[in-house]
Amino acid sequence: MRPTVHMSDLLQRQMLREQTHAIFAGHAPDAALPAFRQVCKDYLQQGRLQLQDAYRRGAGGPQLVHGQCRLADYLLTQIWRYLPRLLQRPAPQDLALVAVGGYGRGELHPHSDVDLLFLFGSEAPSAEDLSFVETLVTFLWDIRLEVGHSARTVSECLAETAGDITIATSLLEARWLAGSKDSFARLQHSLKVDNPWTSAAFFEAKVAEQRARHARFGDTAYNLEPNVKDGPGALRDLQVIEWVAKRHSGCLDLRCLSIAGIITREEYRTLIRARNFLWRLRAGLHYAAGRKEERLLFDYQYRLAEELGYQDTRESLAVEKLMKRYFRTLKEVSILTEMLLQTLREDIIPVQHGEPRVLDADFEVRDGRLRAIDLGIFAKQPHSILTLFQHLQRQPAHISVGARTMRALRANLGRIDRRFREDPRNQAAFMAILRHGSGLTRVLRHMNAYGVLGAYIPPFGRIVGQMQHDLFHVYTVDQHTLFLVRNLRRFAVPDFAGELPLCSQIYGQIDKPELLIIAGLFHDIAKGRGGDHSQLGAEDVQRFCQRHGLPAEDTALVTWLVRQHLVMSSTSQRRDIEDPEVIGEFARLMGDQRHLDYLLLLTVADIRATNPGLWNSWKGQLLWDLYHATSAALRRDTLAPVDSDALIRHKQSDVLNLLPSQAEGLAQRHWERLSSAYFFRYDPQEIAWHTQAIVESHSLDLPLVRARLHPQHAGTEILVYAPNVEGLFTHLTGALDRLGLNVVDARLDVTPDGFALDTFRVLDGDNGNISDPRILRELEQRLQEGLRGQALRSAPAWRVRRRRRQASLFNVPTEVSFNNQALEPYTLMEVIAPDRPGLLYRIAQALQSLGIQVHGAKVATFGERAEDTFFLVDKHGAKLDEAVLPEVETRLITALTAASAVNA
Structure with missing residues (x-):
């Protein structure tokens, strides 16, 4: 169907005709062709600019799409008319110029290809005929008309159609432009009579x-x-x-x-x-x-x-x-x-209808479709809307809702009103869907797609299609929520038990999985409203639970889960979870094992539903460590003060069991030089590894660098034992950055006699573990050479550094905040900044210039945002004075803002 011509098109066409006539009247034959080419090129450019201007002024989609098509139509027909005269070569008599594909359909976008078929009626076009097509295509490219083209006979079209559904579809939309109408009619007739593709x-x-x-x-x-x-x-x-x-x-x-x-x-x-x-x-x-x-x-x-x-x-x-x-x-x-x-x-595709499988008086399954026996049932008995989904949940996955039933359902969505939501039968039906478990993800997806879920839970309806413009959340809020529910349900499926064994084990032990599902449905339900979405969502879910008659204890748990759904990931990634005080504080927030179990499952499902690339073994390990440490604290009574000396003695005893007996005396002397904090920060296996490496080393080995894939935890662990010279942390972070490694954790200790015992947990450029022994040895060697002042060699072959294209598109303001009360004996500093290569190194540089020592760092990345936490002391080993904090903040923001500008 040829698009309608508008007045602006008529004026443009008149100008093209007049200019073309002037070319024939005023140019010698050898100059006429270049002049015509320029006229066509100008016409095309002016037409495109006018359409772009129409877009800027608010033109609708049809005006733009059909306008591009009209522009191409008239230009091609004029070229077909005048180019043969300029070439002094008539077009082949049996050749038709045919629009196909989207262009044939009459739809063209600003930079879409103009798909053309040069259709020959004869069975064997001559070389001269094919040369004409080549000349015409070259002319079109010269005037900047991007064409996709093919040259075929009618019989060739039929043969190509038989083997290629794409060609069959393209020819289905064929539209005659110019040339032989007989050839085009033959094609149309052949496709109608001899089409190798039946309708079915x-x-x-x-x-x-x-x-x-x-x-x-x-x-x-x-x-x-x-x-x-x-x-x-x-x-x-x-x-x-x-x-x-x-x-x-x-x-x-x-x-x-x-x-x-x-x-x-x-x-x-x-x-x-x-x-x-x-x-x-x-x-x-x-x-x-x-x-x-x-x-x-x-x-x-x-x-x-x-x-x-x-x-x-x-x-x-x-x-x-x-x-x-x-x-x-x-x-x-x-x-x-x-x-x-x-x-x-x-x-x-008519089918022989088999006998229906009757589900109840209102619904049946026939030919693989779940159908309402009476399509008026939703209007007569709105309760049947939820009954439909109860039946769907119990059917095999290949059973879908019939089209006419779906249409009747959509026509009656308005019946899901306040009265519907307050009807005890409907409340019981909805809770039955959540409690049934099996098929839950599929049925919730259908309820969301058909508009039922948003109608039954109005706040959910407001997050349908809601996005957050960042690189952290890669799905809309409603889809993220349904992915979270899917992740929760996977914990219950034996086939996935090996994926996250701890979660599968805990899920099998919780008493009421439906409470977890409700918390999952509501955890982000207040996104996009402004304010604290966790608090607003907690208020929403509390009303939902009360309306659905949940016991007060269950309502309190679900409300607490929604309010606290971010706290476990935040604590694991931004706090020092080796510190008994941090664990004690977190355990007091949990209150009991039940809350901890539910929150772990919700947290893991949430992280894995946010971004496919977000979850890694390191994040998982942090959560497992926090979970186990908190479980232990809950068992021994979190309110009791921590007996630090007893904990250290117990841990040292465990370490000695891991060391050779002859190393006991050396180990004890080495430990006398370490702070109590050191023993809180590491588990017995890590302390044993550090101790054995250090006591077996000689002064000539210093600086000592050891690297290993942690045998129990995620990440590659790097141990550095060296004289504590000024700028050591800065030097190390710079070297690790140049090696393309991502630092996710840093812990730094200084012995009274002036030695640094630093450990770094790193991942490779793809956020994976480094396990190849050869790479680990090369990593040790390169870091040791750097600490000894030797020039760095070329980048190693295994270095990978990927920076996402989108990161520079987001404006993440640099923020620096301090807390002088949260953690003894450190000042806690949190830095939020755009995630860029070398960020940790630049922070270390700025802190070094201010004479501030870093005793630990927790590094977390959320899409385009880096959120890093540092444990700081001044040059005397004390907390930072409140008076210097504004200067530290200013210096860091200035340094990181400048670095972001360079990287942009």
Whole structure:
């Protein structure tokens, strides 16, 4: 269908005709062709600029998409008309110029290829005929018209179609532009009469193609840098509906489907709104990128949000509003295309209906679909909405809701109102779904997709499509929440017991798993409202529990879990969990083992649902260590004061059992030189490793460097024992950075006689462990050479340093804060800054310049944000004076801001 011509197009066309006529009248033959080429190039450029200006002034998607198509149509037809005269070579009589693909459909985006078929009616075009095609294509490239082209005969088209569904689809949308109408008519007739793809085969192939395409995107549209063309729920899904309908019944577009009664008027309006929004967004994306770009990258999202009219508010950013609309649009498209494909399948591929499997008086399973026997049941008995999902939960995974039942359900979502939510039958049904366990993830996903979950829990409805514009949270809030629930349920599945054995074991022992599921559903439910989402979510979940009749003790636990759902990850990654006082404080917050068990499971499921690349063995080890230490503290009574001397004696006794008997005397003398804090910081196996390495070394071995993959904990451990010279920590962090290693933990001790005993826990550039013995030995050698002042050799072959493209796009302000009361005898300093290579080294440099000593560091990265914690003392070994803290803050912010500017 040829796009409608507008007045601005007519004026442009008139100018092109006049300029072309002037060329023929005023140029010699050898000068006419370059002049015509320039005229065409100018016409194309001016037309594109006018369309870009129309986009900036708010033109809708159809105006932009059809405008690009009109521009290409007229230009191509004029070139076809005049170029042969300039070449003095007529076009072959049986040659047709045919638009195919999206261009054939009448849809073209600013930088999309113009797909053309040069169609020959004859069976064997001559070399001269093919030379004409090559000349024409070269001319099009010269004027900057990006074309994708093929040259085939009618019979070749049929042969190619038989083996390639993509070609079959492209020819389905073929549109004549110029040349031989007879050749084009032959093609159309042949495709109608001799098409190798039956309606049924074509349908199955397109659905299989769609499934494979969705799988490439992880079967979710909710990645925060989605593909607006090919992602689930995006433009390609709309096109699948049109392709299938056109092949089967000749329906040209969505309007035709509406007229035929395949979709309702409201569904048609919904799909058109979605398509027009996606068209305008895709056009803007092409303009922003300056090329054909289908990924809605962070690089362009801010600009597009502004150009599409969204504005920042106190609650949310403009870009978050744009993306929320985008994800909600995809959700609607996904559901409607699922319904339509199911409806079309029943029409295209008739099946012999078997006997239904009756579930109750209202529902049955027939032909793999869960169906309402009476489609009016949801209006008559709204309670049946939840009954439907109770039945779905108990069915095998391949059973889905029938299209007509789905449509009836959507039509009655408004019946899930306050009265519905307060009905004890509905409350009992919803809780039964949560308690049933098996099939829970699948049924919650369906309830969310169909709008039922957001209607039954209105605060959940507000987070559907809600994104956070950062690199830490890679899914929308609702999808993240459902991934969390999936992770919790995996703890109960024997097939996944080897994945996280401790979590699987604990999950099998908790008394009420549904409480954990409720906490998971509500943990982020207040995101995007402003304020403390943990506190607001706790208030929401408390009301939910009370309304659903949960006992007071269970309500208190769930409310506490939502309020505290961040505290375990924060404590493990930002506090010194070897310090008995830290463990005692955390144990008092837990109160009992039940709270600790539930919180560990929620924390692990949350981290693993936030970002596929976020979880690593180091984070897991920190959580296991915190869990076990807290469990031990709860068993012995957290309120009792810690007997430091007894703890040290006990630990030293354990260490001696790990050392050779002849080393006992040397070990005891070595330990006399160490602080009490040293023994709190390390477990017996680590102390034994340190001790044996040091007592067996000689003065010629110093500085001593040892590296190993920790036999029990995650990460590669590096021990440095050396004279405590000024700037040692700075030197070491710089050397580790140059080796491409990520420091996740640093602990520093100084003996009274002036030796530094420092340990670093590191991961490689991919946040993995270093286990190759050869690399460990080379690592030791390189660090030792550096400490001895030897020049660094070239970077090792195993060095990996990856910096994500998106990191520089986010404005993470540098923040420095201090706490002089939290931890004796240190000043606790927290630094939030953009995550950049060498960040730890630059912090160490700044602190060294101020005469401040670092006694420990905890390093955590959250997407583009680094959140690092340091334990500091002054040059006398005391806490920092409050008076110097403003200067430290200023110096650090200045140094890190300058470094970020250099790295940007």
